[in-house]
Amino acid sequence: GQQLNQSPQSMFIQEGEDVSMNCTSSSIFNTWLWYKQDPGEGPVLLIALYKAGELTSNGRLTAQFGITRKDSFLNISASIPSDVGIYFCAGYNFNKFYFGSGTKLNVKP
Amino acid sequence: SQTIHQWPATLVQPVGSPLSLECTVEGTSNPNLYWYRQAAGRGLQLLFYSVGIGQISSEVPQNLSASRPQDRQFILSSKKLLLSDSGFYLCAWRDRRYPSENIQYFGAGTRLSVL
Numbered sequence: 096g097q098q099l100n101q102s103p104q105s106m107f108i109q110e111g112e113d114v115s116m117n118c119t120s121s122s123i124f125n126t127w128l129w130y131k132q133d134p135g136e137g138p139v140l141l142i143a144l145y146k147a148g149e150l151t152s153n154g155r156l157t158a159q160f161g162i163t164r165k166d167s168f169l170n171i172s173a174s175i176p177s178d179v180g181i182y183f184c185a186g187y188n189f190n191k192f193y194f195g196s197g198t199k200l201n202v203k204p
Numbered sequence: 205s206q207t208i209h210q211w212p213a214t215l216v217q218p219v220g221s222p223l224s225l226e227c228t229v230e231g232t233s234n235p236n237l238y239w240y241r242q243a244a245g246r247g248l249q250l251l252f253y254s255v256g257i258g259q260i261s262s263e264v265p266q267n268l269s270a271s272r273p274q275d276r277q278f279i280l281s282s283k284k285l286l287l288s289d290s291g292f293y294l295c296a297w298r299d300r301r302y303p304s305e306n307i308q309y310f311g312a313g314t315r316l317s318v319l
Contacts, residue, residue: 126306137210137294137310138248145306183247187306190236190255190298196247 101184101195108174109203116182116198117168124186124193127160127167132181132197141182142169174202206231210295210311217318223268223282225314227295230276236298237278238308239270241291248294254278290318 101118108114118127126145130138142153144160144167151158157170167184179202184195210227217223229235236255240248250263252270260270267286271279278295295311 128307130310135292135313135315137296137313140307140309143304143307185308187308190253191250192238192296192298192308194248199245 099184099186099193099195101198103198104196105199105201107201107203110174110176112174114171114174114178114200115168116184117166118184118186118195119166120186120193121165122186122188122193123164124188125164126187127158128185128187128192129156129158129167129169130183130185132183134180138183171200174200176202176204178202206297206299206309208295208297208309208311210314212314213312214315215317217285217316219287219318220284223280223285223289223316225280225293225295225316227278227280227311228276229297232276232297232299232301234275235300237272237276238296238298239278239280240294240296242294242313243291252280285318287318290316292316 099118099120128143129141131141132138142151142158147164148162149160155172159168181197181199183197185192207230238253239251242248253261254272257272268282293314296308298308
């Protein structure tokens with residue numbers, strides 16, 4: 096299957112710091128997605144990317160679709176306590192979505 | 205607007221009992237539908253997906269089955285639950301319509317504990 100390598104697995108940061116996480120794949124994807132999941136809830140879509148090289152922002156979040164179509168990154172600027180959660184990347188091809196293993200973000204007030 | 209409903213939110217079942225989890229989508233037609241399982245602190249494992257009524261693709265051989273009796277209804281079932289079936293089950297749908305095609309939306313999930 097198509098594997099996504101997401102890093103880092105976890106992060107402990109101070110409130111106000113910037114955060115960066117990324118996903119890489121051996122396969123090309125048509126769409127890259129980034130989700131956030133809070134404990135006991137379903138993942139919520141943060142950003143969707145459709146074109147190679149595309150850079151998209153959603154408030155303090157910025158994500159990019161890699162030029163090779165095999166990678167993507169997510170940046171969070173000026174982190175706040177409510178950013179705590181697990182962030183997942185996902186790639187889409189041919190009716191199926193492939194997920195990274197997640198980045199668990201902890202923010203110290 | 206589109207919404208996805210998944211129930212129940214939590215379920216405790218004895219080993220060997222049957223299972224039926226239901227998921228329905230509102231506000232769209234002919235969506236792709238998906239069932240995932242998530243172990244604690246882990247990523248999402250795709251179990252089944254469907255591109256239309258009666259069309260089911262199985263990704264992982266296991267003790268579970270899925271059915272799609274109506275366009276916007278997706279059911280996950282088991283005849284006899286195993287301890288290893290415990291987990292967090294998520295239903296999701298894919299929007300095929302431009303400009304939101306290739307986006308997947310998730311339900312709130314069902315926490316299943318098999319004892």
